[in-house]
Amino acid sequence: MVRGGHEVLHDVTLTVAKGSVTGLLGPSGCGKTTLMRSIVGVQIVAGGAVTVLGETAGSAALRRRVGYVTQAPSVYGDLTVVENLRYFARVVGVGPERVAAVVDTVGLGGREDQITGSLSGGQRARVSLASALLHEPELLVLDEPTVGLDPVLRADLWKTFHGLAERGATLLVSSHVMDEAAECDELLLMRDGALLDQCSPAALRERTGEQDLGQAFLRAIEQAEGSG
Amino acid sequence: MSPRVTLATGQRVLLQIRHDPRTIVLLIVVPCALLVLLRYVFDGREAVFQQIGAPLCGLFPFIVMFLITSITMLRERTTGTLERLMTMPLAKLDLLAGYALAFGLLAIAQAVAVCVVGFALLGLDAPHGAVLVGALAVANALLGMALGLFVSAFAQTEFQAVQFMPAFILPQLLLCGLFVARDDMAPLLDAVSWALPLTYAYDALARATDPAGLDGALVGDVLAVAGFALAALALGALTLRRRTA
Numbered sequence: 001m002v003r004g005g006h007e008v009l010h011d012v013t014l015t016v017a018k019g020s021v022t023g024l025l026g027p028s029g030c031g032k033t034t035l036m037r038s039i040v041g042v043q044i045v046a047g048g049a050v051t052v053l054g055e056t057a058g059s060a061a062l063r064r065r066v067g068y069v070t071q072a073p074s075v076y077g078d079l080t081v082v083e084n085l086r087y088f089a090r091v092v093g094v095g096p097e098r099v100a101a102v103v104d105t106v107g108l109g110g111r112e113d114q115i116t117g118s119l120s121g122g123q124r125a126r127v128s129l130a131s132a133l134l135h136e137p138e139l140l141v142l143d144e145p146t147v148g149l150d151p152v153l154r155a156d157l158w159k160t161f162h163g164l165a166e167r168g169a170t171l172l173v174s175s176h177v178m179d180e181a182a183e184c185d186e187l188l189l190m191r192d193g194a195l196l197d198q199c200s201p202a203a204l205r206e207r208t209g210e211q212d213l214g215q216a217f218l219r220a221i222e223q224a225e226g227s228g
Numbered sequence: 229m230s231p232r233v234t235l236a237t238g239q240r241v242l243l244q245i246r247h248d249p250r251t252i253v254l255l256i257v258v259p260c261a262l263l264v265l266l267r268y269v270f271d272g273r274e275a276v277f278q279q280i281g282a283p284l285c286g287l288f289p290f291i292v293m294f295l296i297t298s299i300t301m302l303r304e305r306t307t308g309t310l311e312r313l314m315t316m317p318l319a320k321l322d323l324l325a326g327y328a329l330a331f332g333l334l335a336i337a338q339a340v341a342v343c344v345v346g347f348a349l350l351g352l353d354a355p356h357g358a359v360l361v362g363a364l365a366v367a368n369a370l371l372g373m374a375l376g377l378f379v380s381a382f383a384q385t386e387f388q389a390v391q392f393m394p395a396f397i398l399p400q401l402l403l404c405g406l407f408v409a410r411d412d413m414a415p416l417l418d419a420v421s422w423a424l425p426l427t428y429a430y431d432a433l434a435r436a437t438d439p440a441g442l443d444g445a446l447v448g449d450v451l452a453v454a455g456f457a458l459a460a461l462a463l464g465a466l467t468l469r470r471r472t473a
Binding site for chain 1 (some may be wrong): 232233236239240243244247248250251254307308309311312313314315316318470471473
Protein backbone atom coordinates (compact mmCIF):
# COMPACT_ATOMS: atom_id res chain seq x y z
CA MET A 1 0.00 0.00 0.00
CA VAL A 2 1.47 3.29 -1.08
CA ARG A 3 0.36 6.71 0.21
CA GLY A 4 2.16 10.00 -0.28
CA GLY A 5 4.91 8.22 -2.21
CA HIS A 6 5.79 5.95 0.69
CA GLU A 7 4.89 2.37 1.16
CA VAL A 8 2.70 2.76 4.22
CA LEU A 9 1.29 -0.68 4.87
CA HIS A 10 2.99 -3.96 4.24
CA ASP A 11 1.47 -7.41 4.61
CA VAL A 12 -1.36 -6.43 6.89
CA THR A 13 -3.87 -9.21 7.40
CA LEU A 14 -6.63 -8.80 9.92
CA THR A 15 -10.10 -9.92 10.84
CA VAL A 16 -12.36 -8.08 13.24
CA ALA A 17 -15.10 -9.83 15.23
CA LYS A 18 -18.70 -8.78 14.69
CA GLY A 19 -20.38 -6.84 17.49
CA SER A 20 -17.13 -5.84 19.15
CA VAL A 21 -15.08 -2.71 19.67
CA THR A 22 -11.61 -3.13 18.25
CA GLY A 23 -8.96 -0.54 18.99
CA LEU A 24 -6.38 0.24 16.34
CA LEU A 25 -3.41 1.54 18.25
CA GLY A 26 -0.02 2.74 17.31
CA PRO A 27 2.14 5.85 17.14
CA SER A 28 1.32 8.77 14.90
CA GLY A 29 2.20 8.05 11.27
CA CYS A 30 2.25 4.26 11.59
CA GLY A 31 -0.47 3.77 8.98
CA LYS A 32 -3.67 3.70 11.02
CA THR A 33 -5.51 6.17 8.81
CA THR A 34 -4.34 4.49 5.60
CA LEU A 35 -5.58 1.14 6.89
CA MET A 36 -8.94 2.65 7.82
CA ARG A 37 -9.23 4.39 4.45
CA SER A 38 -8.59 1.05 2.74
CA ILE A 39 -11.35 -0.58 4.76
CA VAL A 40 -13.93 2.06 3.86
CA GLY A 41 -12.71 1.97 0.26
CA VAL A 42 -11.48 5.52 -0.34
CA GLN A 43 -7.82 4.52 -0.50
CA ILE A 44 -6.21 3.44 -3.76
CA VAL A 45 -4.82 0.05 -2.83
CA ALA A 46 -1.58 -0.87 -4.56
CA GLY A 47 -1.88 -4.60 -3.95
CA GLY A 48 -3.91 -7.14 -2.05
CA ALA A 49 -7.59 -7.55 -1.37
CA VAL A 50 -9.74 -5.79 1.20
CA THR A 51 -12.98 -7.59 1.92
CA VAL A 52 -15.50 -5.99 4.26
CA LEU A 53 -18.73 -7.72 5.37
CA GLY A 54 -18.23 -10.22 2.57
CA GLU A 55 -17.90 -7.61 -0.18
CA THR A 56 -15.05 -5.75 -1.83
CA ALA A 57 -14.21 -2.64 0.20
CA GLY A 58 -15.79 0.50 -1.23
CA SER A 59 -18.37 -1.31 -3.36
CA ALA A 60 -21.70 0.44 -3.89
CA ALA A 61 -23.63 -2.03 -1.72
CA LEU A 62 -21.27 -1.44 1.20
CA ARG A 63 -21.89 2.31 1.19
CA ARG A 64 -25.19 1.67 3.00
CA ARG A 65 -23.60 -0.67 5.55
CA VAL A 66 -20.39 1.11 6.51
CA GLY A 67 -19.93 4.40 8.35
CA TYR A 68 -16.65 6.34 8.36
CA VAL A 69 -15.63 9.24 10.55
CA THR A 70 -12.46 11.02 9.48
CA GLN A 71 -10.02 12.47 11.96
CA ALA A 72 -10.86 16.06 11.02
CA PRO A 73 -14.61 16.67 11.30
CA SER A 74 -16.03 16.48 7.79
CA VAL A 75 -19.23 18.48 8.05
CA TYR A 76 -20.41 21.75 6.54
CA GLY A 77 -19.23 24.50 8.87
CA ASP A 78 -21.67 27.03 7.43
CA LEU A 79 -24.76 24.92 8.13
CA THR A 80 -26.46 24.34 11.47
CA VAL A 81 -26.14 20.98 13.23
CA VAL A 82 -29.56 19.73 12.08
CA GLU A 83 -29.11 21.08 8.56
CA ASN A 84 -25.95 18.99 8.25
CA LEU A 85 -27.67 15.91 9.65
CA ARG A 86 -30.84 16.38 7.60
CA TYR A 87 -28.78 16.55 4.41
CA PHE A 88 -26.76 13.42 5.18
CA ALA A 89 -29.98 11.65 6.27
CA ARG A 90 -31.51 12.34 2.88
CA VAL A 91 -28.36 11.14 1.11
CA VAL A 92 -28.37 7.81 2.97
CA GLY A 93 -32.15 7.59 2.70
CA VAL A 94 -33.33 7.57 6.31
CA GLY A 95 -36.19 9.53 7.84
CA PRO A 96 -35.92 12.75 9.88
CA GLU A 97 -36.59 10.81 13.11
CA ARG A 98 -33.05 9.43 12.83
CA VAL A 99 -31.69 12.99 13.01
CA ALA A 100 -33.19 13.50 16.45
CA ALA A 101 -31.99 10.05 17.49
CA VAL A 102 -28.32 10.63 16.58
CA VAL A 103 -28.31 14.14 18.11
CA ASP A 104 -29.34 12.41 21.31
CA THR A 105 -26.77 9.64 20.93
CA VAL A 106 -23.83 12.06 20.70
CA GLY A 107 -25.25 14.37 23.36
CA LEU A 108 -25.75 17.47 21.23
CA GLY A 109 -29.32 18.16 22.41
CA GLY A 110 -29.92 21.92 22.62
CA ARG A 111 -27.25 22.67 19.99
CA GLU A 112 -29.37 21.64 17.01
CA ASP A 113 -29.77 25.11 15.54
CA GLN A 114 -26.25 26.32 16.14
CA ILE A 115 -23.98 26.91 13.15
CA THR A 116 -21.59 23.97 13.11
CA GLY A 117 -18.56 26.18 12.48
CA SER A 118 -19.23 28.07 15.71
CA LEU A 119 -19.17 24.93 17.86
CA SER A 120 -16.15 23.82 19.84
CA GLY A 121 -13.78 21.30 18.26
CA GLY A 122 -15.17 18.45 20.33
CA GLN A 123 -18.75 19.33 19.49
CA ARG A 124 -17.90 19.54 15.80
CA ALA A 125 -16.32 16.11 16.01
CA ARG A 126 -19.55 14.80 17.49
CA VAL A 127 -21.60 16.27 14.62
CA SER A 128 -19.27 14.40 12.30
CA LEU A 129 -19.77 11.20 14.32
CA ALA A 130 -23.55 11.69 14.38
CA SER A 131 -23.56 11.97 10.57
CA ALA A 132 -22.00 8.52 10.33
CA LEU A 133 -24.56 6.99 12.73
CA LEU A 134 -27.64 8.05 10.75
CA HIS A 135 -27.99 4.87 8.72
CA GLU A 136 -27.09 2.59 11.64
CA PRO A 137 -24.07 1.08 9.89
CA GLU A 138 -23.04 -2.50 10.56
CA LEU A 139 -19.41 -1.46 10.51
CA LEU A 140 -18.33 1.86 11.95
CA VAL A 141 -14.78 3.02 11.28
CA LEU A 142 -13.72 5.87 13.55
CA ASP A 143 -10.39 7.63 13.07
CA GLU A 144 -9.23 9.11 16.39
CA PRO A 145 -12.75 10.11 17.48
CA THR A 146 -11.71 11.20 20.98
CA VAL A 147 -8.73 13.41 20.14
CA GLY A 148 -8.95 16.74 21.93
CA LEU A 149 -11.98 15.80 23.98
CA ASP A 150 -12.19 16.26 27.73
CA PRO A 151 -12.13 13.12 29.92
CA VAL A 152 -15.86 13.28 30.73
CA LEU A 153 -16.81 13.46 27.09
CA ARG A 154 -14.37 10.71 26.23
CA ALA A 155 -15.94 8.40 28.79
CA ASP A 156 -19.38 9.24 27.39
CA LEU A 157 -18.31 8.46 23.86
CA TRP A 158 -16.79 5.14 24.84
CA LYS A 159 -20.11 4.30 26.52
CA THR A 160 -21.82 5.17 23.25
CA PHE A 161 -19.44 2.95 21.28
CA HIS A 162 -20.13 -0.03 23.55
CA GLY A 163 -23.86 0.64 23.30
CA LEU A 164 -23.61 0.49 19.50
CA ALA A 165 -21.62 -2.74 19.67
CA GLU A 166 -24.21 -4.29 21.99
CA ARG A 167 -26.83 -3.56 19.37
CA GLY A 168 -24.77 -5.57 16.89
CA ALA A 169 -22.52 -3.00 15.23
CA THR A 170 -18.83 -3.65 14.72
CA LEU A 171 -16.53 -0.77 15.60
CA LEU A 172 -12.97 -0.14 14.59
CA VAL A 173 -11.60 2.81 16.57
CA SER A 174 -8.12 4.22 16.14
CA SER A 175 -6.20 6.04 18.82
CA HIS A 176 -2.63 6.91 19.62
CA VAL A 177 -3.39 7.20 23.33
CA MET A 178 -2.74 3.87 24.96
CA ASP A 179 -4.97 4.52 27.98
CA GLU A 180 -7.95 4.20 25.65
CA ALA A 181 -6.88 0.65 24.83
CA ALA A 182 -8.45 -0.58 28.07
CA GLU A 183 -11.86 0.39 26.66
CA CYS A 184 -11.57 -2.00 23.71
CA ASP A 185 -12.59 -5.64 23.49
CA GLU A 186 -9.73 -6.37 21.15
CA LEU A 187 -6.54 -4.53 20.21
CA LEU A 188 -4.67 -4.19 16.97
CA LEU A 189 -1.17 -2.93 17.61
CA MET A 190 0.50 -1.25 14.67
CA ARG A 191 3.98 0.04 14.11
CA ASP A 192 5.67 1.31 10.92
CA GLY A 193 2.93 0.01 8.67
CA ALA A 194 2.94 -3.51 10.02
CA LEU A 195 0.51 -5.24 12.31
CA LEU A 196 2.46 -6.13 15.44
CA ASP A 197 -0.16 -8.03 17.35
CA GLN A 198 -3.86 -8.68 17.72
CA CYS A 199 -5.07 -9.56 21.21
CA SER A 200 -7.34 -8.50 24.04
CA PRO A 201 -6.07 -5.91 26.56
CA ALA A 202 -5.96 -8.65 29.24
CA ALA A 203 -3.87 -10.93 27.03
CA LEU A 204 -1.47 -8.08 26.27
CA ARG A 205 -1.02 -7.37 29.97
CA GLU A 206 -0.48 -11.03 30.74
CA ARG A 207 1.99 -11.68 27.97
CA THR A 208 4.13 -8.63 28.65
CA GLY A 209 3.79 -8.67 32.44
CA GLU A 210 2.96 -4.95 32.42
CA GLN A 211 -0.25 -3.63 33.99
CA ASP A 212 0.02 -0.25 32.25
CA LEU A 213 -1.07 -0.72 28.64
CA GLY A 214 1.32 1.99 27.42
CA GLN A 215 4.24 0.10 28.94
CA ALA A 216 2.80 -3.16 27.65
CA PHE A 217 2.77 -1.79 24.11
CA LEU A 218 6.42 -0.73 24.39
CA ARG A 219 7.31 -4.18 25.74
CA ALA A 220 5.41 -5.81 22.87
CA ILE A 221 7.50 -3.77 20.39
CA GLU A 222 10.70 -4.87 22.11
CA GLN A 223 9.58 -8.47 22.03
CA ALA A 224 8.67 -8.25 18.36
CA GLU A 225 12.01 -6.67 17.49
CA GLY A 226 13.88 -9.15 19.67
CA SER A 227 12.30 -12.10 17.90
CA GLY A 228 12.59 -10.55 14.43
CA MET B 229 -28.62 8.61 -9.54
CA SER B 230 -31.64 9.48 -7.44
CA PRO B 231 -33.85 12.59 -7.60
CA ARG B 232 -34.03 12.57 -3.80
CA VAL B 233 -30.26 12.93 -3.40
CA THR B 234 -29.95 15.44 -6.26
CA LEU B 235 -32.65 17.62 -4.76
CA ALA B 236 -31.19 17.31 -1.27
CA THR B 237 -27.79 18.39 -2.59
CA GLY B 238 -29.22 21.38 -4.44
CA GLN B 239 -31.10 22.48 -1.33
CA ARG B 240 -28.02 22.00 0.82
CA VAL B 241 -25.92 24.27 -1.43
CA LEU B 242 -28.64 26.95 -1.41
CA LEU B 243 -28.91 26.63 2.37
CA GLN B 244 -25.16 27.21 2.68
CA ILE B 245 -25.46 30.38 0.61
CA ARG B 246 -28.53 31.51 2.57
CA HIS B 247 -26.44 31.46 5.73
CA ASP B 248 -24.16 33.99 4.05
CA PRO B 249 -26.42 36.98 3.29
CA ARG B 250 -23.50 39.21 2.36
CA THR B 251 -22.64 36.89 -0.51
CA ILE B 252 -26.22 37.04 -1.76
CA VAL B 253 -26.19 40.85 -1.68
CA LEU B 254 -22.82 40.92 -3.48
CA LEU B 255 -24.10 38.46 -6.09
CA ILE B 256 -27.07 40.65 -6.94
CA VAL B 257 -25.73 44.16 -6.36
CA VAL B 258 -22.20 44.01 -7.79
CA PRO B 259 -23.09 43.24 -11.44
CA CYS B 260 -25.84 45.86 -11.37
CA ALA B 261 -23.47 48.45 -9.91
CA LEU B 262 -20.83 47.61 -12.54
CA LEU B 263 -23.39 48.10 -15.27
CA VAL B 264 -24.30 51.53 -13.86
CA LEU B 265 -20.59 52.35 -13.71
CA LEU B 266 -20.16 51.35 -17.34
CA ARG B 267 -23.11 53.51 -18.35
CA TYR B 268 -21.38 56.62 -16.98
CA VAL B 269 -17.92 55.61 -18.22
CA PHE B 270 -19.44 55.73 -21.69
CA ASP B 271 -21.45 58.84 -20.86
CA GLY B 272 -23.07 60.23 -23.98
CA ARG B 273 -21.73 57.40 -26.14
CA GLU B 274 -24.86 55.28 -26.16
CA ALA B 275 -23.78 53.17 -29.14
CA VAL B 276 -20.64 51.95 -27.34
CA PHE B 277 -22.55 51.32 -24.10
CA GLN B 278 -25.11 49.32 -26.07
CA GLN B 279 -22.42 47.35 -27.86
CA ILE B 280 -20.59 46.36 -24.66
CA GLY B 281 -23.18 46.70 -21.90
CA ALA B 282 -25.97 44.68 -23.50
CA PRO B 283 -23.95 41.47 -24.03
CA LEU B 284 -22.27 41.98 -20.65
CA CYS B 285 -25.67 41.52 -18.97
CA GLY B 286 -25.50 37.91 -20.07
CA LEU B 287 -21.83 37.39 -19.20
CA PHE B 288 -21.81 38.45 -15.52
CA PRO B 289 -23.44 35.22 -14.32
CA PHE B 290 -20.83 33.20 -16.23
CA ILE B 291 -17.93 34.88 -14.44
CA VAL B 292 -19.54 34.82 -11.00
CA MET B 293 -20.70 31.20 -11.13
CA PHE B 294 -17.26 30.09 -12.30
CA LEU B 295 -15.70 31.64 -9.22
CA ILE B 296 -18.34 30.52 -6.72
CA THR B 297 -18.42 26.95 -7.97
CA SER B 298 -14.67 26.48 -8.00
CA ILE B 299 -14.41 27.76 -4.42
CA THR B 300 -17.39 25.74 -3.16
CA MET B 301 -16.09 22.53 -4.72
CA LEU B 302 -12.58 23.19 -3.46
CA ARG B 303 -13.98 23.61 0.06
CA GLU B 304 -15.88 20.38 -0.36
CA ARG B 305 -12.59 18.68 -1.18
CA THR B 306 -10.44 20.27 1.53
CA THR B 307 -12.91 19.92 4.43
CA GLY B 308 -13.37 16.21 3.79
CA THR B 309 -17.08 16.45 3.06
CA LEU B 310 -16.47 15.22 -0.49
CA GLU B 311 -14.70 12.16 0.89
CA ARG B 312 -17.60 11.56 3.27
CA LEU B 313 -20.11 11.84 0.43
CA MET B 314 -18.03 9.40 -1.62
CA THR B 315 -18.42 6.79 1.14
CA MET B 316 -22.19 7.32 1.05
CA PRO B 317 -24.76 6.09 -1.46
CA LEU B 318 -24.50 9.23 -3.59
CA ALA B 319 -23.87 9.13 -7.34
CA LYS B 320 -21.38 11.64 -8.72
CA LEU B 321 -24.13 12.82 -11.04
CA ASP B 322 -26.29 13.59 -7.97
CA LEU B 323 -23.61 15.94 -6.75
CA LEU B 324 -23.09 17.62 -10.14
CA ALA B 325 -26.81 17.94 -10.85
CA GLY B 326 -27.41 19.25 -7.32
CA TYR B 327 -24.82 21.96 -7.86
CA ALA B 328 -26.30 22.79 -11.28
CA LEU B 329 -29.74 23.10 -9.70
CA ALA B 330 -28.59 25.43 -6.93
CA PHE B 331 -26.35 27.63 -9.06
CA GLY B 332 -28.88 27.66 -11.89
CA LEU B 333 -31.48 29.16 -9.54
CA LEU B 334 -28.96 31.65 -8.25
CA ALA B 335 -28.08 32.58 -11.84
CA ILE B 336 -31.74 33.22 -12.61
CA ALA B 337 -31.96 35.67 -9.70
CA GLN B 338 -28.81 37.42 -10.83
CA ALA B 339 -29.85 37.53 -14.48
CA VAL B 340 -33.25 39.01 -13.61
CA ALA B 341 -31.63 41.75 -11.52
CA VAL B 342 -29.01 42.63 -14.14
CA CYS B 343 -31.50 42.61 -17.00
CA VAL B 344 -33.97 44.81 -15.11
CA VAL B 345 -31.23 47.35 -14.37
CA GLY B 346 -29.71 47.20 -17.86
CA PHE B 347 -32.78 47.08 -20.07
CA ALA B 348 -35.41 48.83 -17.96
CA LEU B 349 -33.43 51.44 -16.03
CA LEU B 350 -30.31 52.21 -18.07
CA GLY B 351 -32.04 52.15 -21.43
CA LEU B 352 -30.11 49.34 -23.06
CA ASP B 353 -31.86 47.94 -26.09
CA ALA B 354 -32.99 44.32 -26.33
CA PRO B 355 -34.50 44.17 -29.80
CA HIS B 356 -35.47 40.52 -29.42
CA GLY B 357 -36.60 40.79 -25.81
CA ALA B 358 -34.72 40.96 -22.54
CA VAL B 359 -36.01 37.46 -21.73
CA LEU B 360 -33.79 36.02 -24.47
CA VAL B 361 -30.75 37.76 -22.95
CA GLY B 362 -31.76 36.49 -19.51
CA ALA B 363 -32.13 32.92 -20.78
CA LEU B 364 -28.70 33.08 -22.41
CA ALA B 365 -27.31 34.46 -19.14
CA VAL B 366 -28.57 31.40 -17.26
CA ALA B 367 -27.12 29.06 -19.90
CA ASN B 368 -23.79 30.89 -19.60
CA ALA B 369 -23.96 30.64 -15.81
CA LEU B 370 -24.23 26.86 -16.11
CA LEU B 371 -21.25 26.89 -18.48
CA GLY B 372 -19.30 28.91 -15.89
CA MET B 373 -20.34 26.45 -13.19
CA ALA B 374 -19.21 23.47 -15.23
CA LEU B 375 -15.82 25.06 -15.98
CA GLY B 376 -15.40 26.11 -12.35
CA LEU B 377 -16.12 22.58 -11.19
CA PHE B 378 -13.53 21.20 -13.57
CA VAL B 379 -10.71 23.63 -12.74
CA SER B 380 -11.31 23.31 -8.98
CA ALA B 381 -9.67 19.89 -9.25
CA PHE B 382 -6.40 21.63 -10.13
CA ALA B 383 -6.39 24.02 -7.18
CA GLN B 384 -5.03 22.94 -3.84
CA THR B 385 -5.81 26.17 -2.04
CA GLU B 386 -8.40 28.93 -2.27
CA PHE B 387 -5.63 31.34 -3.30
CA GLN B 388 -4.97 29.18 -6.35
CA ALA B 389 -8.66 28.81 -7.13
CA VAL B 390 -9.11 32.59 -7.17
CA GLN B 391 -6.14 32.94 -9.56
CA PHE B 392 -7.93 30.70 -12.04
CA MET B 393 -10.34 33.56 -12.71
CA PRO B 394 -7.72 35.80 -14.37
CA ALA B 395 -5.98 32.74 -15.81
CA PHE B 396 -8.98 31.08 -17.46
CA ILE B 397 -11.66 33.73 -17.77
CA LEU B 398 -9.85 36.98 -18.55
CA PRO B 399 -8.15 35.70 -21.75
CA GLN B 400 -11.49 34.38 -22.93
CA LEU B 401 -13.13 37.75 -22.23
CA LEU B 402 -10.41 39.52 -24.25
CA LEU B 403 -10.63 37.11 -27.16
CA CYS B 404 -14.40 36.59 -27.34
CA GLY B 405 -15.01 39.73 -29.43
CA LEU B 406 -16.59 41.87 -26.71
CA PHE B 407 -13.89 44.55 -26.74
CA VAL B 408 -12.40 44.11 -30.21
CA ALA B 409 -14.02 42.30 -33.13
CA ARG B 410 -12.31 38.96 -33.61
CA ASP B 411 -11.66 39.77 -37.30
CA ASP B 412 -9.46 42.67 -36.21
CA MET B 413 -7.22 40.61 -33.96
CA ALA B 414 -3.95 38.98 -34.92
CA PRO B 415 -4.90 35.96 -37.08
CA LEU B 416 -3.48 33.55 -34.53
CA LEU B 417 -5.69 34.95 -31.77
CA ASP B 418 -8.72 34.81 -34.03
CA ALA B 419 -7.94 31.13 -34.63
CA VAL B 420 -7.52 30.46 -30.91
CA SER B 421 -10.81 32.17 -30.12
CA TRP B 422 -12.67 29.50 -32.09
CA ALA B 423 -11.66 26.94 -29.49
CA LEU B 424 -12.83 28.95 -26.47
CA PRO B 425 -16.30 28.46 -24.96
CA LEU B 426 -16.85 32.13 -24.11
CA THR B 427 -16.56 33.05 -27.81
CA TYR B 428 -19.83 31.22 -28.50
CA ALA B 429 -21.48 32.56 -25.35
CA TYR B 430 -20.62 36.12 -26.43
CA ASP B 431 -21.59 35.54 -30.06
CA ALA B 432 -25.06 34.40 -28.97
CA LEU B 433 -25.46 37.48 -26.77
CA ALA B 434 -24.22 39.82 -29.52
CA ARG B 435 -26.83 38.40 -31.88
CA ALA B 436 -29.55 38.58 -29.24
CA THR B 437 -28.85 42.28 -28.67
CA ASP B 438 -28.35 43.24 -32.32
CA PRO B 439 -31.43 44.59 -34.10
CA ALA B 440 -30.15 43.18 -37.43
CA GLY B 441 -32.27 40.12 -36.90
CA LEU B 442 -31.80 36.65 -35.58
CA ASP B 443 -30.76 33.69 -37.64
CA GLY B 444 -29.82 30.07 -37.18
CA ALA B 445 -26.31 31.01 -36.02
CA LEU B 446 -27.76 31.73 -32.56
CA VAL B 447 -28.90 28.12 -32.29
CA GLY B 448 -25.42 26.98 -33.30
CA ASP B 449 -23.89 29.19 -30.58
CA VAL B 450 -26.25 27.85 -27.94
CA LEU B 451 -25.47 24.28 -28.96
CA ALA B 452 -21.74 25.03 -28.74
CA VAL B 453 -22.19 26.49 -25.24
CA ALA B 454 -24.18 23.42 -24.17
CA GLY B 455 -21.53 21.14 -25.68
CA PHE B 456 -18.69 22.88 -23.83
CA ALA B 457 -20.70 22.78 -20.58
CA LEU B 458 -21.41 19.06 -20.91
CA ALA B 459 -17.79 18.30 -21.79
CA ALA B 460 -16.57 20.29 -18.76
CA LEU B 461 -19.09 18.49 -16.53
CA ALA B 462 -17.94 15.11 -17.83
CA LEU B 463 -14.30 16.06 -17.20
CA GLY B 464 -15.32 17.42 -13.79
CA ALA B 465 -16.99 14.10 -12.95
CA LEU B 466 -13.73 12.35 -13.78
CA THR B 467 -11.97 14.48 -11.18
CA LEU B 468 -14.42 13.36 -8.47
CA ARG B 469 -12.65 10.23 -7.34
CA ARG B 470 -14.10 7.76 -4.89
CA ARG B 471 -10.60 6.52 -4.20
CA THR B 472 -7.61 8.77 -3.71
CA ALA B 473 -3.98 8.12 -2.92
